Amino acid sequence: MKLPIIKQLSGFIESNDEDYVNEAIETLEAITEVSSLKDEELDVIGELISNMYGALEVQKLMKEEGLSQKDAINAFMKRVLGSIDK
Numbered sequence: 001m002k003l004p005i006i007k008q009l010s011g012f013i014e015s016n017d018e019d020y021v022n023e024a025i026e027t028l029e030a031i032t033e034v035s036s037l038k039d040e041e042l043d044v045i046g047e048l049i050s051n052m053y054g055a056l057e058v059q060k061l062m063k064e065e066g067l068s069q070k071d072a073i074n075a076f077m078k079r080v081l082g083s084i085d086k
Contacts, residue, residue: 001054001080002047003073009055010062010069018056025052054080 013021028045031037037045054076061072 001050005051006054006058009052010058013055013059021052021056025049
């Protein structure tokens with residue numbers, strides 16, 4: 001996951017609508033089913049999907065808990081890092 005991408009996508013969701021990101025995720029997931037994709041290509045698509053899900057989670061924290069974008073990103077990353085450490 002890349003924080004600058006999550007931050008950018010979070011701002012995009014704020015300005016537009018999360019449906020765009022959900023539809024992009026669905027599209028990318030459908031592309032992963034192409035059998036001729038190389039591992040490197042799948043890795044890139046997976047990274048994009050991961051960042052998009054991260055941005056959706058950040059937006060959720062902002063909406064439901066009233067956090068600023070910065071605080072929501074920090075809370076999200078702490079949760080991610082906590083799950084990696086275990």
